[in-house]
Amino acid sequence: MSANKIGQLQLLQQNLQNISLQKQQLQGQIVEYESALKELSGAKKAYKIVGKMMFAASQEELTTDLSEKKEVAEIRLKNFSQQEEKLQQSMEELQKEVMEEMKKKK
Numbered sequence: 176m177s178a179n180k181i182g183q184l185q186l187l188q189q190n191l192q193n194i195s196l197q198k199q200q201l202q203g204q205i206v207e208y209e210s211a212l213k214e215l216s217g218a219k220k221a222y223k224i225v226g227k228m229m230f231a232a233s234q235e236e237l238t239t240d241l242s243e244k245k246e247v248a249e250i251r252l253k254n255f256s257q258q259e260e261k262l263q264q265s266m267e268e269l270q271k272e273v274m275e276e277m278k279k280k281k
Contacts, residue, residue, distance in 0.1 A: 177276045180269055187266045194259045201252045208245035212238060 215221060215238055223232040223240075 177273055180273050180276070184266060184269050184273065187262055187269065191259060191262045191266065194255050194262065198252060198255045198259065201248050201255065204248050205245055205252065208241050208248065212241050212245070215241065 215234060218234065221232050221234045221237050222229050223237060224230075
């Protein structure tokens, strides 16, 4: 029985690591969006890269686009944080169960 729970713990740990990695990537993207928005606010000309081409674009259009992307990334980050918290709680509960089973066997 505890071998099954240990396997579940390992799976929860892997999921937790994956979520942490995705959170870090999103945090990096948010920092990039914030930096781009800051630079864009003081720019006289603005350009947008599409594929391998660069096009002139209005500052308002780019600001709106970046703000929307940042907002989506922040929502995803919040969701990942909630998932991470739930996984952490599940892991703690499962660890307690495994420890209790091990104490009973001794």
